[in-house]
Amino acid sequence: MIEAVGLTKRYGDKTAVYNLSFRVRPGAVTGFLGPNGSGKSTTMRMILGLDNPTSGAVTIGGYPYRKLPNAPRQVGALLDAKAVHGGRSARNHLLSLAQLSGIPARRVDEVLGVVGLQDVARKRSKGFSLGMGQRLGIAAALLGDPQVLLFDEPVNGLDPEGILWVRNLMKALAAEGRTVFVSSHLMSEMALTADHLIVIGRGQLLADMSVTDFISANSADFARVRTPDTEPQLREKLSSALTEAGGHVLPEQDGALRVTGLPLPRISDLAHESGVRLWELSPHQASLEEAYMRMTQGAVDYRSTIDQKAGLQQPLPPGVQPPVPVPGQGQPGWYAPPPPQQGGQPFGMPPAGPYGGAPAAGYGAPGTAAGTAPGGPAGAANPYAQPGAPAQAPAPVQPAGQAPQAPAAGQAPQSPPPALVKAAPPAPATSPAADAAPASAPADPTQPEDAR
Numbered sequence: 001m002i003e004a005v006g007l008t009k010r011y012g013d014k015t016a017v018y019n020l021s022f023r024v025r026p027g028a029v030t031g032f033l034g035p036n037g038s039g040k041s042t043t044m045r046m047i048l049g050l051d052n053p054t055s056g057a058v059t060i061g062g063y064p065y066r067k068l069p070n071a072p073r074q075v076g077a078l079l080d081a082k083a084v085h086g087g088r089s090a091r092n093h094l095l096s097l098a099q100l101s102g103i104p105a106r107r108v109d110e111v112l113g114v115v116g117l118q119d120v121a122r123k124r125s126k127g128f129s130l131g132m133g134q135r136l137g138i139a140a141a142l143l144g145d146p147q148v149l150l151f152d153e154p155v156n157g158l159d160p161e162g163i164l165w166v167r168n169l170m171k172a173l174a175a176e177g178r179t180v181f182v183s184s185h186l187m188s189e190m191a192l193t194a195d196h197l198i199v200i201g202r203g204q205l206l207a208d209m210s211v212t213d214f215i216s217a218n219s220a221d222f223a224r225v226r227t228p229d230t231e232p233q234l235r236e237k238l239s240s241a242l243t244e245a246g247g248h249v250l251p252e253q254d255g256a257l258r259v260t261g262l263p264l265p266r267i268s269d270l271a272h273e274s275g276v277r278l279w280e281l282s283p284h285q286a287s288l289e290e291a292y293m294r295m296t297q298g299a300v301d302y303r304s305t306i307d308q309k310a311g312l313q314q315p316l317p318p319g320v321q322p323p324v325p326v327p328g329q330g331q332p333g334w335y336a337p338p339p340p341q342q343g344g345q346p347f348g349m350p351p352a353g354p355y356g357g358a359p360a361a362g363y364g365a366p367g368t369a370a371g372t373a374p375g376g377p378a379g380a381a382n383p384y385a386q387p388g389a390p391a392q393a394p395a396p397v398q399p400a401g402q403a404p405q406a407p408a409a410g411q412a413p414q415s416p417p418p419a420l421v422k423a424a425p426p427a428p429a430t431s432p433a434a435d436a437a438p439a440s441a442p443a444d445p446t447q448p449e450d451a452r
């Protein structure tokens, strides 16, 4: 269990993380989502004791990372795949980590097999592609067979096969009861991988809920209605009729109408009564990606000047912060659908979506019996499940070697985000971890900031 309470990190006048409280539980993949610059890496670095919080605290199994007994054996992390000595072979890189921690060499060969790098194990890592580097970083994270795993954007640079492999690996690790915390800015990927989501924007918590709850809170059924392109007046006529009947009508980019709040048969009847012919009347469900974009769009730091969505937003007066978006409610000027009507579900849509089913059965890294994803082939062994724990720990994975981008204009967060933040945990009186927990999680709020 990872637990953050009131976690805040400031770099000068830039607040990277503000008052974050959440728990990451074992036995599940928890996706950590947020736009670029929202504070995901900063949070992960604080979890791993690589940055000190300005205030608040974060613990693993009840201990701050730096006080965790045998930490590298309990926690594995991939923060930056490039943090490798390029002159060393993949095997030697892992061997040096293992030797520092008394892990036997055969474990190195095991994890090389798990990540599919056995054939290039003796090649210098400086010649590795981004995807190979990611696999090497994942191997390092698995080296100590840890119960808690953190992965910062693990699918960066991976091809589709690699992405599927990472997805199944995460699920398999969680299915073994491990705590798996994975950051991403891709909702579509997290929807397929994660059981639980923690979403942040501008360093603040926007949502802390199961993927299922996120979907039901954020996905909206809608109808697409198209009238003949040749007769724009029909579109206007239908739009008025639908609005008068209580529907909510938004224009789509291709000239169709997006209608919520009215069932399909009613839309059809209204069109008929208005004498409007239809070229299309179809049920749809807003994608999870769209819901996520809607939730975080007010919390995006970097946006292209030619971003179509930017063009739909009202410019803010200088110095004014965009409002923290409320999941499910959208924001003015955004083309995503409004939330479902009260008691909604106008179109009897099946619950399935891109996230609705188990992903295709996974496959292992080349040459290994792959970890089994839940719902995947039964009985397949997880080769990284090392029986007999090593005596000592591997060296921790090194943090990102690069300085992060210079911050944008200093932006102190406003009030804590409302709504949809479920189960924000109160500060614990005692440690939650049953296995390895001190009496309390010592906060470390007054530490000076790390020299970076």
Ligand SMILES: Nc1ncnc2c1ncn2[C@@H]1O[C@H](COP(=O)(O)OP(=O)(O)OP(=O)(O)O)[C@@H](O)[C@H]1O
Pocket (backbone or CB within 6 Å): 011, 014, 015, 016, 034, 035, 036, 037, 038, 039, 040, 041, 042, 043, 185, 404, 405, 406, 407, 408, 452
């Ligand atoms: N050492 C630092 N000094 C100053 N500002 C920093 C530092 N590290 C991070 N920041 C700023 O804090 C904010 C959060 O950065 P962080 O890297 O944690 O975001 P992120 O969500 O991981 O982004 P990305 O998805 O792009 O990796 C950014 O505005 C970043 O510029």
